[in-house]
Amino acid sequence: xGLGGALGALCRYGVEQAFTAxxxxxxxxxxxxxxxxxxxxxxxxxxxxxxxxxxxGGDWLRCFAGIGFCGAFTTFSSVNLEMLExxxxxxxLLAGVYFVSSFACGIAAVSLGTMLGxxxxxxxx
Numbered sequence: 462x463g464l465g466g467a468l469g470a471l472c473r474y475g476v477e478q479a480f481t482a483x484x485x486x487x488x489x490x491x492x493x494x495x496x497x498x499x500x501x502x503x504x505x506x507x508x509x510x511x512x513x514x515x516x517x518g519g520d521w522l523r524c525f526a527g528i529g530f531c532g533a534f535t536t537f538s539s540v541n542l543e544m545l546e547x548x549x550x551x552x553x554l555l556a557g558v559y560f561v562s563s564f565a566c567g568i569a570a571v572s573l574g575t576m577l578g579x580x581x582x583x584x585x586x
Contacts, residue, residue, distance in 0.1 A: 465529020473497050473534045490555065491543045494536060495563060499570045501535035506571035510578025 480493030505527055512523035540563055547556035 462524045462529040465525040466533040469530035469533030469535075472530075473536070490559060491539075494539045494543060495559070495566075498535045498537075498540065498563060499566050501531050502567040503570035503574040505531040505535075506574025506576075507578040508574075510575045514579065 476497050477493040480496060484492065508522060508527045508531065512519050512527065540559070544556045544560055547553070547559065
């Protein structure tokens with residue numbers, strides 16, 4: 462689990478740095494956090510679907526990749542901090558869009574990941 466967490470944290474840092482460089486440090490929608498949380502939700506759905514069926518290592522996969530990697534890769538606390546910063550800078554509408562899109566897209570991503578994880582298992586002979 463610890464190694465998965467270390468890898469997840471390093472990947473999150475890399476993604477955040479890439480998005481910051483693309484945005485040239487300008488304030489606005491926090492695409493880095495949004496991207497890691499949505500992709501992490503998808504990956505977690507897929508991992509847990511695979512582990513639930515006993516495929517691909519089951520408990521080991523769930524602990525290493527689900528709890529470790531995804532737990533360190535994604536972040537709910539940063540979402541809250543970024544929304545607070547938006548509201549403090551009089552960007553309440555942007556904060557609302559960020560809140561709604563984070564949860565709506567996160568639910569869609571974890572649902573799609575779960576569906577694809579189960580579908581792959583069903584396709585195995």
